[in-house]
């Protein structure tokens with residue numbers, strides 16, 4: 001069978017497009033995915049992966065929907081590789097949610113590195129060459145340009161790119177993670193930061209990922225064969241990860257609507273709106289769309305468009321959470337409380353911290369059953385997590 005007909009150079013920003021992509025991918029989610037997933041056929045070629053990540057990132061389509069559809073088409077054993085990748089995303093989310101300081105440490109280190117760039121002209125020049133795809137390294141330059149152009153890179157290309165950035169070009173990993181986060185349509189604080197940490201040997205301490213010419217040549221079908229890559233990858237020294245904090249207990253979205261409420265919708269979980277709109281206690285919806293300073297234009301456009309795709313005509317958008325304005329809106333819509341899906345750790349979780357201080361207005365944070373079932377299992381490494389969750393019983397419970 002040929003690679004699937006999914007193309008990775010265009011992502012239409014609608015739920016309909018996400019559903020169509022899932023539908024097109026389903027026949028390939030079993031043995032085909034397991035065989036082709038590591039090969040990067042190039043973004044305008046037919047590929048072996050699903051291309052669902054920009055949709056999953058904003059929850060235009062949910063992990064539970066994807067897993068359910070796959071399990072309806074294949075036995076778990078046949079589609080295990082694909083489902084394992086979907087739950088990698090869940091694992092990273094749960095892991096970071098229980099260790100928020102890893103995100104704030106990353107942000108602080110990134111900002112220090114940007115300060116260095118401003119005063120170190122050699123570092124600045126090398127950084128600039130890397131992000132503009134002018135290093136002369138075969139493949140690397142194409143991935144840098146391809147990322148900026150399409151907002152997507154194949155998983156294997158992300159691994160090679162990060163490895164070359166850190167171990168061959170000897171650039172700070174936080175600046176590479178920042179470059180990805182600004183340009184990836186699926187740019188996600190958890191998957192991105194923790195994957196870069198993993199390549200650097202910080203996440204699984206001492207265990208790094210080394211990109212080699214042979215591996216790149218093989219899995220790009222000979223398109224790239226970069227010479228002069230680092231021959232060893234010595235882990236970046238770092239403190240061990242913090243111990244996981246217990247997650248605060250949260251009610252389910254529907255249970256949060258126990259009295260007249262206004263729903264605060266945001267780009268971290270767009271399709272939750274389908275569960276709550278139309279509920280007799282949901283008196284209205286406000287959309288929160290903070291300005292995304294520094295994000296590439298196509299990322300800003302994509303996230304805005306996927307929100308607009310689900311936003312009702314009378315539902316207002318706020319770009320900042322001003323206490324008085326939010327309270328006035330909620331009261332004018334007839335709500336007695338504001339309900340929001342707990343934002344995952346990352347930039348908007350910070351902005352939303354202010355919600356805790358909304359004076360007299362009660363704010364209810366809720367959590368999807370899927371996250372509640374799986375996030376707490378991310379206490380250690382991925383393999384114990386996988387052992388606990390990647391079985392018919394746990395998955396069926398999480399996606400019910």
Ligand SMILES: Cc1cc2nc3c(=O)[nH]c(=O)nc-3n(C[C@H](O)[C@H](O)[C@H](O)COP(=O)(O)OP(=O)(O)OC[C@H]3O[C@@H](n4cnc5c(N)ncnc54)[C@H](O)[C@@H]3O)c2cc1C
Nearest residue numbers: 049050051052053085086089155158186187188191192195
């Ligand atoms: C350095 C680096 C940075 C990354 N940054 C991000 C990021 O910002 N956002 C992001 O969503 N993924 C990130 N990934 C993970 C992975 O590369 C992408 O999720 C995947 O390439 C998306 O393409 P796809 O939808 O075709 O994947 P498929 O192979 O079809 O997988 C299906 C889904 O599973 C999830 N998934 C697959 N692989 C991984 C993985 N290794 N880790 C976590 N989830 C995975 C994604 O949600 C994906 O849509 C990163 C990986 C690396 C090595």
